[in-house]
Every structure is written in structure tokens, then in C-alpha cells.
Amino acid sequence: MADASATTMARAGAESRLTRARRFWSAAPSAFRIGAIILAIHILLALIGWVWTPYDYVARVGIPLSGMSWEHPFGIDQNARDIFSRVLYGGHIVILLSVSGTLLGVVVGAALGLTSGYLGGWFDEAMMRLFDAFNSIPFLVLALLASAVAGPVASGEPLLLVGVVALVYAPRVGRIARGAAQTVAIQDYVMVARLRRERVRDVVRREILPNCSGPLLVEFALRAGYAPVLIGSLGFLGFGVRAPLPEWGRMIAENRNLIFTTPEALLAPGIALATLVVGLNLFTDGIARLIGRSTPHAGA
Amino acid sequence: MAQAAHQSDTTSVVASIRDVGLAYWQNQTWNDVLHKVHLDVHAGEIVGLVGESGCGKSSLSLLLMGYRHPAAKVRSGEIWFGGRDLLAMSEAELADIRGNRIGFVPQNPTTALNPGMRVGAQIAEVLRVHGRTGGGEAVTARIVELFNDVGLPEPRALMRRYPHQLSGGQQQRVTIAMALACDPDLVVLDEPTTGLDVTTQEQIILLLKRLRSRHGTAMLYVTHDLGVLSELADRISVMYAGHLVESAPTEVLFDHPRHPYTRGLIGSIPRIDGRRPRDGRLTGYLDRREIPPGCPFQPRCPLADDRCAVEPQELAAFAPGHEVACRHADAVSPLVLDDGGVRPERGDSAILLEVENLDLRYGQKSLYQRLVPSALPPVVVRDVSFTIGEAEVVALVGESGSGKSTIARAISGLLPPIGGRIALRGSELAGDIGARSQDVVRRIQFIFQNPDASLNPRQSVGRSLARPIEVFFDRSHGVPRDLAERALDEVMLTADYAGRYPDQLSGGERQRIAIARALVAEPDLLLCDEVLSALDVSVQANVLDLLERLRRETSVAMLFISHDLAVVRRLADRVCVLYHGQMMQVGPVEAVFEPPFHPYTLTLLMSLPGSHLRPGQPVARSEPTRAPEPQGCAFAGRCPWQPDERCYTQPPPLHITDRDVAIRCHLPLADLSNLAGADGSLSTHATQTSQAGQTP
Numbered sequence: 003m004a005d006a007s008a009t010t011m012a013r014a015g016a017e018s019r020l021t022r023a024r025r026f027w028s029a030a031p032s033a034f035r036i037g038a039i040i041l042a043i044h045i046l047l048a049l050i051g052w053v054w055t056p057y058d059y060v061a062r063v064g065i066p067l068s069g070m071s072w073e074h075p076f077g078i079d080q081n082a083r084d085i086f087s088r089v090l091y092g093g094h095i096v097i098l099l100s101v102s103g104t105l106l107g108v109v110v111g112a113a114l115g116l117t118s119g120y121l122g123g124w125f126d127e128a129m130m131r132l133f134d135a136f137n138s139i140p141f142l143v144l145a146l147l148a149s150a151v152a153g154p155v156a157s158g159e160p161l162l163l164v165g166v167v168a169l170v171y172a173p174r175v176g177r178i179a180r181g182a183a184q185t186v187a188i189q190d191y192v193m194v195a196r197l198r199r200e201r202v203r204d205v206v207r208r209e210i211l212p213n214c215s216g217p218l219l220v221e222f223a224l225r226a227g228y229a230p231v232l233i234g235s236l237g238f239l240g241f242g243v244r245a246p247l248p249e250w251g252r253m254i255a256e257n258r259n260l261i262f263t264t265p266e267a268l269l270a271p272g273i274a275l276a277t278l279v280v281g282l283n284l285f286t287d288g289i290a291r292l293i294g295r296s297t298p299h300a301g302a
Numbered sequence: 303m304a305q306a307a308h309q310s311d312t313t314s315v316v317a318s319i320r321d322v323g324l325a326y327w328q329n330q331t332w333n334d335v336l337h338k339v340h341l342d343v344h345a346g347e348i349v350g351l352v353g354e355s356g357c358g359k360s361s362l363s364l365l366l367m368g369y370r371h372p373a374a375k376v377r378s379g380e381i382w383f384g385g386r387d388l389l390a391m392s393e394a395e396l397a398d399i400r401g402n403r404i405g406f407v408p409q410n411p412t413t414a415l416n417p418g419m420r421v422g423a424q425i426a427e428v429l430r431v432h433g434r435t436g437g438g439e440a441v442t443a444r445i446v447e448l449f450n451d452v453g454l455p456e457p458r459a460l461m462r463r464y465p466h467q468l469s470g471g472q473q474q475r476v477t478i479a480m481a482l483a484c485d486p487d488l489v490v491l492d493e494p495t496t497g498l499d500v501t502t503q504e505q506i507i508l509l510l511k512r513l514r515s516r517h518g519t520a521m522l523y524v525t526h527d528l529g530v531l532s533e534l535a536d537r538i539s540v541m542y543a544g545h546l547v548e549s550a551p552t553e554v555l556f557d558h559p560r561h562p563y564t565r566g567l568i569g570s571i572p573r574i575d576g577r578r579p580r581d582g583r584l585t586g587y588l589d590r591r592e593i594p595p596g597c598p599f600q601p602r603c604p605l606a607d608d609r610c611a612v613e614p615q616e617l618a619a620f621a622p623g624h625e626v627a628c629r630h631a632d633a634v635s636p637l638v639l640d641d642g643g644v645r646p647e648r649g650d651s652a653i654l655l656e657v658e659n660l661d662l663r664y665g666q667k668s669l670y671q672r673l674v675p676s677a678l679p680p681v682v683v684r685d686v687s688f689t690i691g692e693a694e695v696v697a698l699v700g701e702s703g704s705g706k707s708t709i710a711r712a713i714s715g716l717l718p719p720i721g722g723r724i725a726l727r728g729s730e731l732a733g734d735i736g737a738r739s740q741d742v743v744r745r746i747q748f749i750f751q752n753p754d755a756s757l758n759p760r761q762s763v764g765r766s767l768a769r770p771i772e773v774f775f776d777r778s779h780g781v782p783r784d785l786a787e788r789a790l791d792e793v794m795l796t797a798d799y800a801g802r803y804p805d806q807l808s809g810g811e812r813q814r815i816a817i818a819r820a821l822v823a824e825p826d827l828l829l830c831d832e833v834l835s836a837l838d839v840s841v842q843a844n845v846l847d848l849l850e851r852l853r854r855e856t857s858v859a860m861l862f863i864s865h866d867l868a869v870v871r872r873l874a875d876r877v878c879v880l881y882h883g884q885m886m887q888v889g890p891v892e893a894v895f896e897p898p899f900h901p902y903t904l905t906l907l908m909s910l911p912g913s914h915l916r917p918g919q920p921v922a923r924s925e926p927t928r929a930p931e932p933q934g935c936a937f938a939g940r941c942p943w944q945p946d947e948r949c950y951t952q953p954p955p956l957h958i959t960d961r962d963v964a965i966r967c968h969l970p971l972a973d974l975s976n977l978a979g980a981d982g983s984l985s986t987h988a989t990q991t992s993q994a995g996q997t998p
Contacts, residue, residue: 189755189756190750190752190755190756191755191756191757191758193716193748193750193756194748194750194756194819195769196716196735197714197715197716197735197743197747197748198743198769198770198773198774198823199735199736199738199740199743199773200773208758208761208769209758212758212760212761213758213759213760215760
């Protein structure tokens with residue numbers, strides 16, 4: 003009896019969760035729905051590519067630039083490697099680098115920005131000038147500078163790429179976080195915490211951060227949408243991951259000399275990069291609208 | 303039968319609201335905010351519409367102006383005005399009536415007046431739109447006449463001012479002048495005095511009374527404050543959750559309320575004579591999700607039975623002119639007042655907090671201000687001294703800008719003083735909270751005015767209550783559950799509140815949580831900054847009960863900041879009266895409410911609803927004639943009793959009476975004893991007229 007009722011209740015719970023999810027799905031903006039589908043396909047392909055590809059991504063499998071065929075749907079590149087396998091394998095690299103770089107940038111930017119907005123005064127002043135300085139350098143120049151400073155040994159390390167993305171994003175996120183923190187910092191509950199003589203770290207973590215999570219989530223989503231472009235650009239310019247690893251931007255760069263003779267070599271990485279960026283942007287735009295705050299589409 | 307009563311004298315009816323039902327589109331459904339509201343306003347009559355926040359009174363007043371909210375739908379009914387139905391009119395037809403035949407006075411004059419336009423031009427605009435005037439000189443003459451009517455000094459000069467150059471009281475007089483500009487038949491006033499200081503409120507009410515007797519304009523006065531209506535209204539309608547529950551002439555309503563809600567509402571008003579009703583206090587709060595199909599008040603009603611929940615109650619004549627929507631109207635007895643019980647005698651307790659010659663000013667000195675002393679921000683608190691004994695409740699009383707909250711901020715360590723000292727149990731406190739020891743910080747706890755802003759919306763109640771324990775008692779790894787439960791019990795909330803979030807609580811519950819959060823630190827001193835003023839009347843009464851119980855049962859001392867003298871009378875042991883950062887009068891609560899008075903204290907007492915001015919008694923000016931010098935008496939510019947020039951230039955001497963009251967005033971003590979009249983007693987015959995005879 004008790005078991006039976008427990009099962010029915012569990013089923014009722016599961017059902018209600020399902021219906022709730024269905025209602026959420028139908029009420030969500032269509033941009034969100036399309037973006038979510040594209041993103042889901044991308045993640046699925048990236049997961050497949052991580053564990054299995056038709057050919058090894060460094061293996062020489064046939065005659066270079068021999069065009070599309072059933073065995074090699076997107077052709078063979080100039081180094082005789084299967085492009086489809088390389089694109090498939092590269093998926094998880096691009097997604098991982100983008101997400102972790104954005105995450106690091108948001109965490110650092112939020113920590114500095116929230117503290118700055120809460121404290122105000124000279125700390126805020128110094129922080130803002132620093133952010134201004136970083137924001138005034140075009141992001142590609144900043145990224146190249148950072149790679150150059152890191153030197154030839156570190157160049158091409160995935161960790162460096164994560165750091166570069168974070169460096170570009172942190173000051174931009176910091177400004178948003180600071181603005182959000184300023185409106186929270188004047189609330190009485192923050193005053194109550196100050197009257198307990200809480201440490202700055204505790205006030206920011208317990209009182210400010212939870213009340214700024216909306217704008218920060220939107221910020222994360224929007225920045226993540228542009229991160230593949232940034233990584234792709236770096237790869238295209240030769241500052242991406244090291245040679246045999248099939249990062250999409252780098253693949254486009256490798257084959258760009260052949261764009262007039264065998265354009266199909268560029269097709270797969272190009273489509274992959276474009277759909278990922280479009281999917282991410284639709285998805286994050288939907289999230290922004292769901293959180294109830296239209297965010298200006300600031301550049302990457 | 304209600305219908306018949308209304309139709310008997312339709313000739314004099316200015317506006318007739320008949321069976322109006324209104325719904326708002328919220329959360330994908332239509333929610334009813336007004337149910338079959340039936341209300342007549344007769345010529346020359348002031349009708350009061352009273353109810354707590356969210357009861358629909360503002361929706362009704364806006365509907366009467368012909369305002370249709372985009373998300374609102376009129377379900378039923380008509381509003382007859384001038385022989386036509388306002389609800390059936392087009393926007394263009396309504397525009398002819400609004401501001402012309404029906405005037406409107408909004409709650410907040412600061413946002414209602416255009417900040418970029420001279421006030422004279424704003425009134426001229428109303429006159430012009432309704433084609434009321436000929437040439438320019440006629441307009442000016444009309445505005446001068448209006449400004450004289452509403453008691454604004456020097457109309458010709460004032461016309462040329464911008465709204466920000468006027469005080470709040472003057473701004474409200476301008477909006478009243480605007481409402482009267484076209485000699486309307488009806489003026490709708492939506493909480494016109496709520497944002498104003500008590501003395502200003504009193505003057506606006508006197509003005510409205512005068513205007514009514516001079517022009518015979520009918521008024522609908524919408525408010526949450528029954529006390530104000532007792533002075534002003536001829537008839538009062540009480541609204542609850544969109545239903546009119548009672549409607550009666552003012553005297554009848556106060557003497558013999560026939561609806562349990564009305565009775566509770568009257569009982570909730572703090573009285574200046576310190577007495578309180580024996581029973582029938584309102585409990586709970588209006589929750590629109592819990593309204594049964596029958597009587598909306600059923601969940602909170604002491605007389606309710608099961609039938610109340612299912613049988614709709616409609617206004618029905620109880621006596622001529624008195625309508626009630628209650629099955630148990632016969633069983634509702636008049637309020638019986640007790641004298642509030644014997645106050646526990648407090649012997650001379652040891653001194654807990656000592657404030658001596660405190661000077662405060664806002665902001666920090668910048669380098670520029672250090673070099674140029676005249677650029678310093680003005681001193682907001684000057685030479686204030688008082689003490690708080692152990693377990694004693696000391697009230698700081700004064701109007702806005704008197705520096706009450708600033709003093710509390712200084713005691714809590716948020717605003718370092720520029721002069722004077724603050725000492726806790728004899729040891730001087732550092733000015734800045736960062737320099738105080740954790741133990742001192744724990745002993746002084748602050749409770750804020752607005753409970754909506756003082757709880758972190760992303761923290762559960764349990765979390766909010768546990769944090770002070772972690773910080774002050776060094777329990778970094780989890781706080782025992784029962785500590786939070788005990789804290790909730792202390793403020794009469796059940797343990798399951800620990801899992802809730804602030805948006806699931808009512809205003810009164812939030813304020814209780816804020817009090818509980820202060821109490822878990824086991825403080826010696828609570829700084830209560832206007833903790834009641836953001837709450838509804840019935841909720842306020844409950845929180846006041848709680849504070850009173852704390853005062854009785856615990857040994858925590860309080861600095862209770864309030865502008866409400868009636869609340870102060872109930873709660874405080876001693877009272878300090880402040881005006882513009884200067885101490886005017888200090889003394890035990892009983893003695894402060896009896897002569898001798900400081901002129902400002904008397905002014906405050908006279909402005910309470912129900913206190914009656916004797917003929918010929920001087921009244922304080924609403925605006926200072928000229929600013930006194932810093933060391934002069936701050937009240938000099940407004941004081942009607944000032945003896946001479948000394949008031950402006952010299953610090954007033956300190957008188958100490960035999961009842962331990964300290965008064966700073968240039969008048970001799972004997973004169974101060976006679977301020978309120980020859981017999982020396984103030985007629986604070988309070989709102990409830992029937993009990994006036996028994997008032998001590």
C-alpha cells in the first residue's frame with residue numbers, strides 16, 4: 003500500500019515535472035527554442051567526436067584535396083587528413099575552451115566588479131580606470147599582446163587560450179557587475195551586514211552576489227556566445243592551439259590558400275563555427291529574455 | 303433597501319457609484335479588485351473612503367476620474383456624474399470633465415507637479431485647457447485668488463517659483479489649488495497628507511475644512527488613516543478587499559461600528575491617551591489568495607462562522623444612513639477601552655548609553671572642504687545629549703529632517719560624530735564601526751524602517767536568522783536549528799517560517815523577522831528607526847504589541863525613533879523631542895505629554911487628529927519666517943510664542959521642572975505651563991469621540 007502510493011506519488015511528481023518542462027518550453031521565446039536545439043546537436047556531436055571519429059584526426063587517409071565522397075563527406079585536406087573527422091573531433095575543444103574561458107572571465111570580472119561596486123571610494127576609482135584601460139584596447143590586439151607576452155613556450159597551450167579569453171572578458175563583465183552591485187549595496191540588508199562588521203568578502207558573497215546573479219548569468223551567456231569567434235580568430239591568426247589539434251579557426255586558416263581551388267575544404271569548419279555561434283547567440287538571447295532583462299548586444 | 307435609501311434624496315447627489323465591479327489582468331487571469339461597490343457623494347459633503355493597502359481604494363478613486371488602466375476591465379456598474387455615466391463616456395468627453403468638473407489631488411505632490419514648469423504656469427494651463435479665462439491678467443488674478451484660498455503667502459511671487467523651491471506642504475497646497483481651479487463639483491483626494499509631516503498634515507486638513515465651508519465643494523477623501531477622517535469627514539465608507547463593508551456618518555461609525563473589521567480598525571489606532579481596546583484587535587493580514595466566496599473578512603473575523611465563508615454579504619441598511627455588510631452586525635458591540643494596564647514602574651536604572659553634546663554632519667571631509675571650511679556640509683545635529691538606562695525605552699520624536707535617524711546612525715557607528723561623545727556602560731565608543739570591538743557591535747542592534755529592504759531576498763528566513771549567531775557567537779560550522787526556531791517563537795512566528803523567503807511574507811511578518819534577527823544577537827540596545835511607519839494600521843498594532851511585550855519581558859533597552867506621538871506614549875519610558883537637530887524637550891513620557899510644554903512639543907500634540915485648538919490659540923507657522931542663527935533656537939522661525947529677538951540669536955536656556963523634564967526655551971517656565979490654555983491641560987480628546995468625556 004505504502005509502496006504503491008509512494009510510486010504513484012513519485013510518478014505524479016515526475017509527470018508534473020515533465021508537464022512543467024513542457025509548459026516552460028512552449029512559453030519560452032522561439033529564439034531560445036531554436037538556439038537550444040542547435041546547441042544540443044552541437045554538444046551531442048562534440049561528445050561523439052570526443053570518443054569516436056570515422057578516422058583518426060591526424061591519420062593520412064587518402065589523396066589530398068580529392069573532393070567530397072561517401073567515404074569522406076567533407077573531403078580530405080592538403081595533409082591528406084579526413085576533414086569530417088577533424089571537425090567532429092575539434093568540437094569539444096572549441097566548446098570547452100569557450101566555456102571555460104568565459105567562465106573564468108565572468109568569475110574574475112564579477113569578483114572585482116562586485117567588490118568595487120560595494121566598496122566604492124578609491125578602490126572603485128582605481129578598478130574602473132583599470133577596466134577602462136583594458137576595454138580601450140581592441141580585443142584582438144589585447145589577445146595577441148597577451149599571447150606574445152606569454153612567450154613561445156606557453157604559446158599554443160589550451161590554458162593560455164582560456165586565460166586570454168578571460169582577460170578580454172573580465173573587464174567588460176566587471177563593469178556590468180559593478181553597476182549591479184551598486185544598486186544592491188544601498189539596500190538595508192547590506193547595511194545590516196555592515197552593522198555586523200562582516201568582512202568585505204562575506205558581504206559580497208552572501209548579500210551582493212545572490213542579488214546580482216540575474217545580470218551575471220545573462221552576461222555569461224552572451225559572452226559565451228562570442229567566445230568561439232574569439233578563439234577561432236586567434237586560431238586563424240596562428241595563436242590558437244598547437245598544430246595537429248583540429249581547432250576550427252586554425253583549420254580555416256590552414257586551408258584558406260585553397261579557397262578558390264577547393265572551397266569544400268573550408269566548408270565543414272566554417273559551417274560548424276557559424277552554427278555554433280548562431281546557436282549560442284539565439285540560446286543566450288532567449289535566456290536573457292527569460293531572466294527578464296534585455297541586454298544590449300555589446301561586442302565580444 | 304440600500305437602493306431605496308440612496309434614491310430618497312437623489313437631488314443633492316453629486317456622484318453616484320453604483321454596483322461597480324473592476325478586475326485586473328494578472329497572472330493570466332482576471333482578478334476582481336472591486337466588487338459591487340456602491341457609494342454616493344452628496345453636494346457639500348466630505349466622504350471618507352478608508353481601507354488598508356491593496357483593498358482597491360485607489361483603483362476606485364482613479365475610476366472616478368475616468369481613468370481606465372490598460373490591464374483593467376469594468377465588470378459591472380455605472381458611475382453617475384452630472385446626469386451621465388462616466389464609464390460610458392469617450393476619452394474626449396472625459397477630458398472635458400477631468401480637472402474641470404472633478405478635481406484630483408494626488409498623494410505625492412513632488413512627482414505630480416512638473417519640475418520644469420513654474421507653478422503659476424501649471425495652474426494657468428489647467429485654466430486654459432478648460433477655457434476658463436479671458437486674457438493674461440484675468441489668469442493671474444484667478445491664480446492669486448486660488449493661492450489666497452489655499453493659504454499660500456505672497457501669491458504673485460510664489461507663482462514664479464518652480465516646484466523644488468517650495469516645501470512639501472506648499473506643493474500640496476498648489477495641487478489643491480490646481481484641483482480647485484475650475485470650481486469643480488467634486489474633488490477626489492488620494493491620500494493627500496500621507497507623505498507629509500504631522501504638523502503639515504494638520505494644516506492641510508484645516509485648509510480642506512475651510513475650503514469646504516467656503517465653496518461647498520464635495521470631496522471624496524481616500525486614505526488608510528481613520529484618525530484623519532475622524533476630524534474631516536461627514537461620512538466614512540470602509541473598504542476591505544474590494545468590498546465596501548460599512549458606511550456610516552463619522553460619529554456613528556466611531557461610536558457604534560457594526561462591522562468587525564471597522565471595529566478592529568478603530569481599535570488599531572494608537573491613542574494619545576494611552577488607552578486601548580479590550581478585545582477585537584485585528585489579527586492576520588489581507589491575503590487576496592485566501593478570500594472565501596462569502597464575506598472577504600471571514601478568515602480574520604472573530605465572529606465568523608462557516609456560513610460567513612459561503613454566503614456573500616452585501617451592504618444593507620442597518621439604521622438610517624448606516625449600512626453594513628455583515629450577518630453578525632447586531633452582535634458587534636462598541637469598543638471598550640482599558641487604560642492599558644499599570645505601566646511597570648522603572649526605578650532609576652543604571653545608565654546604559656550616554657550621548658553627550660553630540661554634533662553630526664553628513665559626508666566625509668574632502669580635501670577641498672578641509673581647505674575651505676565654508677564648503678563643509680551643514681551640521682544636522684547640534685549639541686544633543688541624552689541617556690538611556692538599562693532596559694529603558696527612550697523615544698526620539700520629531701518631524702522629518704529633525705536628525706532622529708542620523709543620531710541612530712551615529713550610535714550604531716555608521717556616521718562618526720564631529721563632536722561630543724557616545725558611551726556604552728561608561729566606556730566611550732569609537733566613532734567608526736570598524737574601530738569597535740565585536741562585542742560592542744553585538745550589543746547595539748539596528749532595526750530599519752522598511753522591512754521590504756532590510757531582508758536579503760535571496761536568503762531564507764532561517765539563514766538570515768542564523769548569520770548573526772555565526773558572526774557574533776563564533777559558530778562557523780552551522781547553527782543549531784532550535785536557535786532559529788526559538789528566535790521565531792520570540793516574535794510569535796511558527797518554526798516553519800525558517801524555510802520561507804522574504805517574498806513569501808507580508809510586511810508585518812518581515813518586520814518581525816527583522817526584529818528577531820536583531821534579537822538573536824542578544825543585544826543590550828535596539829535602535830528602532832521608524833519601524834512601524836511602513837506598515838498598515840492593523841499590522842502596526844500587532845508589531846507594537848510585540849515591541850511592548852519585549853519591553854515588558856526582556857531587559858533590552860530601546861531607542862525608539864518615531865514621528866507618531868501616540869505610539870511613543872504607549873511604548874516609551876522617556877521622550878526626547880528634536881527639531882532640526884536640536885533638543886527641544888526631554889523627560890519622562892507622562893510628564894512630556896502634560897504642561898509645561900515646549901512650544902514645539904505643543905505644536906506636535908496639537909497636530910494630532912482629534913486634538914482641538916481653542917479659539918484664539920496661536921498656531922505655529924508652516925514655514926519659518928527667517929532662518930535662525932546656528933546658536934539660536936532652531937524653532938524660532940516657526941514659533942508663535944517667541945518673546946523677542948533673543949530666540950534667533952542666543953542659545954535657549956535649559957529649564958528643569960520638578961517632574962524631571964528638561965525644556966530649552968527662552969520663555970520662562972511659568973509661561974510654558976500656560977501655553978495650552980488657562981486651565982493648563984491639553985484637550986487631547988482623541989479620535990473616538992464617544993470616549994472623550996472619560997479622557998483624563
